Amino acid sequence: MIETTENSPIGVFDSGVGGLTVLKSIRATLPDENLVYLGDTARLPYGTKSPASVLRYARRATAHLRSRRIKLLVIACNTASAVALADLQREFAPLPVIGVVEPGASAAVGRCPASKHLVLATEATVRLGAYGKAIRELDARASVQELACEMLVALAEEGWARGSIAEAIIRQYLQPILDSDQRPDSLILGCTHFPILQDAIRHVAGGQISITDSATTTAAVVARTLRSARLLRRGAHAQMQLLATDGVGRFARVGGAFLGASLTPDDIELVDL
């Protein structure tokens, strides 16, 4: 077992830069924590890969982060959470491992009980039905639709987060459901790329629909878990390390928008898994 203390970093892992929205929320919620983020950019996107491949990638990323003595792991990728959470919790015990699916599902159910939920996600997350399962376990009266929106990932990566093209693409996915008798009361952003599209999604969906963003709700679960394990850090000079498995130039350029801070390639360490 690897010894950890409250000064040990929180590990956050994603297929690429999308999980930086989760990192940003954790930094805002827990500004004293040391953080190490690993973007598996050599293997992204996970959203169109098979579960067996995603599990293999997630294991390697977790093993690498554990070698950096993390005290808690956040799987900041919905696809990897849906595929690998239970396996990683078992294989890396007693390391606490938190995914983004359960916090998102739980927050949506808390806000909108007995509601119609619509989950926007990648193809792999939808195919696994992880949100549907998590929501129905929490609220037997809830109904859940899950919708694969691959173009939204590209849109977020390209930085076209606002404007007429973003809204037209979002409308193309959402309008048939908004116009149907299955019109949802609750939208769940089931991909860590999507929070930066939230304004455009709100514009298309209208003001009546509740929008849940897993990034924020996951940060709250991280805080709760560390508090109950007496592993919260207090103090100044918190460190943030960013690691990527490929293309640090692109990581810096695209990632800044997700983290909400400008990055240069020198801020990112290239690691080989």
Add this chain to the structure above:
Amino acid sequence: MIETTENSPIGVFDSGVGGLTVLKSIRATLPDENLVYLGDTARLPYGTKSPASVLRYARRATAHLRSRRIKLLVIACNTASAVALADLQREFAPLPVIGVVEPGASAAVGRCPASKHLVLATEATVRLGAYGKAIRELDARASVQELACEMLVALAEEGWARGSIAEAIIRQYLQPILDSDQRPDSLILGCTHFPILQDAIRHVAGGQISITDSATTTAAVVARTLRSARLLRRGAHAQMQLLATDGVGRFARVGGAFLGASLTPDDIELVDL
């Protein structure tokens, strides 16, 4: 050295399904040839990966296809062609290896001498400047701009090849250049995903601009190379094998549009590289 005959297959390799546009052109040009296609879907997209990673992936794919006794290899991916062509030609000699960049560049220069060319490509292809180099070697009076259009890859993969969203995205990329004094006379589709967007691109660019599609021109080079090596096959019952490194379901669903034929998962063999 591996023995090959005219009955040996032509090997075609791409990061995913985009290269099926090249396969389709080869089938149309050389209907008697046996074909084996490998889509490296476990590692796609190559367009945002580093050259070192792309070269490593291309080597593995080529080694696998060589083990299936191919008589010629087509790198049906612009990024892999730009990164790996010279290395693969040297390492796998005397296997003839054909990329898509030179045939595309050569066709564009033949049609539009001393012209302004605009290459639409992935980020990696643009960064490598392979089209610019190839065109200027063939035509010192030509000028070349290269434009990264990552959203077009997602658009093609999602099957949104026509309509207002496709045209709005294409316009977002092209309009500033079309309106500038660097307005091109020639557009080169420098990514194998883009031929299925050709009608929408034509609609935005207008009728005056010549559009060159590497898929068609590469098939002509394949025919010429086999003819001069006396390796052209004549005869019925040509076979086509489709291999993928991950996600045969998605390969079948998305790939059909690129190949111009409907596919089922049973048509695709999963291979582990």
